[in-house]
Amino acid sequence: MLMAILREYPAYGRLPVDVERTEGTELVLRDGRRVLDLYGGHCVSAMGGSDPELGLVLADQWSKASFLSNLFEHAPRAAFLEAFGALLPDGEWRVFLSNSGSEANENALKLALAATKRTKVLCFTGAFHGRTAGAAAISDMSFDAFPRTPFDVVRVPWGDLAAARAACDAEVGAIALEPIQSIAGMRVPTPGFLEGLRALADERGAALLFDEVQTASGRTGAPFAAQTYGVLPDLITTAKGAAAGLPVGITVARAGLVEGLPGHLLGSTFGGGPTILAMAAAVARRVGDEAFLANVRASGEALASEARRGPVREVRGAGLLLGLVLDDRISGKAARDALLARGVLVGTSDDPQVLRLFPALTLTPAEARRFGDAFATL
Template sequence: MADLRKTILTTERQIENIMEVEDRYQVATYKKFPFAIERGEDVWVYTSEGERYLDLYGGHAVVSTGHSHPRVVRAISEQAGQLIFYSNLVYNGARARAAKKLVEVAPDRFTRAFFVNSGTEANENAMKIARKLTGRKNIISFEGGFHGRTPGSLSATGLPKYREGVSPLLGHHVYAPFDDIEALADLLDEETAAVILEPIQSMGGVRMGSPDFYVALREMCDRAGAMLIYDEVQTGMGRTGEYFFAGRFDVLPDMVTLAKGIASGVPIGAALVGEEIAIEIKTGDLGTTFGGGPLASAALEATIDVIRDEQLLENVRANSERMFAELTDIPSVEEVRGLGYLIGIKFKSGNARPYQQALLESKIITGLSDDASVLRLLPPLTLRWPEIEVFLDELSRV
């Protein structure tokens, strides 16, 4: 008995310790859930107390193939045993395979990848390419869009709270209302280098434009000689039920930026371009130390293999359609937004936080957004119907 009590006290002490130590030694920039995650398996995570949570947040849309997918783990460990890193100064098999596979699952227009480390870096590079190749300075982005925390991406971010108090930001950035073709027409001209957008605004509350909006965007950019950049950091790599949003409504941007889920949690980002852009980019124009490192490349290759072999795109499409239908029937729900496994649930009460809290008490992790009324789901693409039912039952109950 005394031994058991000692074990319990020690475990409690260890848990407190993890949180205390993180809080003590990290800059306090994140509001965290009150538990420490020790391990994960598919759509489940386990805390250091041994509690199991259903993860419908996917570490913020990152854990695309589920937590610690055995094939991704094997690919990473084999690569780590062989070569963890060498820079872009040498050729490497893992990087070669990752680039080829990524380009092969992309729409035909995209023939080359430039690897980086994060979403914000992918966007910085895409905007840099657009400015360099057009010789123009102006970038148009959209109110409600989020593109990252470094100066260029932040300057394109249309959620003012992230830009507040951060100065100087870059000039030559303007924001248009999302899904408003006329407003865009007033801003887009021969001085515009690029229009950048999240095709579905995730952080802004999971908002998708009307099909006409994307078609008009392409036509207007073509007419003005401006580049169109899709920030697919969230929508890319299967989240919408297709590998990319690019191609939907027959609209192809000039560049696509990627990160988050493309390597199942190992940090890597990419900008995808076509030949007409690639040919203009010369040796030394772009660069990064870690981008396309062997370890991250191995994880990226394994991620694509798993999505293909486990038919995860089909899984996302079938389950999300059913989930959207059932969510719409829940009385507290006003609207269900998004596509595939990028889902925004808008509550009639106008406040999603109590729902998130109640779900957390039922051991289900979900996310909020910058729209207080919208709860966000960004689960692993491996999420199946039985777990969705657990979530739907809990949500109806709370």
């Protein structure tokens, strides 16, 4: 008899822990052990695991209206526009809602190229923007997913303003970057780099796109990294923590940039549904609370200072988005495995000597100490 056999496509390896449940900043294992989670589900669990208040938001919205298509106005959309809008830098913005970071970038690139009527995107070595065709085209991936890019791409070294200036010709419609390159090894912008790109975009008539898929939602100690660094882009994308574990993609564009573009350029079946937006509104309200952001900054500093007790050469990043550059005594992967055995989960990066930390933004300075105690024994 024939029968179907289903296994997962082997996109990911698995960690050797059996998680029964998530509880705030901890993973509770089936054998009762508790792991301090400084990896936050790929930087998604901004409010920690199974937050009770968000659980109520979810259950409440589901019971009222689980899903409504984009053909309807609904209260969670209005609540989201108000709460998320309050986080944005001053100015008039337009937002489009989709389902992931890749999609948010895909839509931002489409808007930028349509608005400028150009065909090329300037991007950077080490970048990661996602796996859909446009997002992958501007990512620096050795595992190229598609045989061709959907638009022209020019890639220059991260941090090299002179190279960016030389490459930014009259066909470049967008300059796209992560304000902090996370996957590459938490590479922060050198002083003047973001400002220089802003000036370059203005000079050449290109749109400046900040991929804030990781850096938004209060992660760097301000709602967006644009505010942390004081540089205003024309487009901001985000996803990850924005609905604290439900899939969302958010593309924000300066109103003046997209004025006059046809609405039908963008679309999404799931994007903008009421359950997701009720969650995203609740997250945005929390991120808008100055005490919440102050905790991100304080816990980030505590974590950075605890990290200096271990085999570390440099700590970089902002807020609760940190990269630990390890000294030669231990590799990132060996450190990750040893920390997990000691009950602390951290992430690796494309740089074999860099560990990444992006815990729940509710992490306390006291919990940072628990990391330091484990890290100091490596």
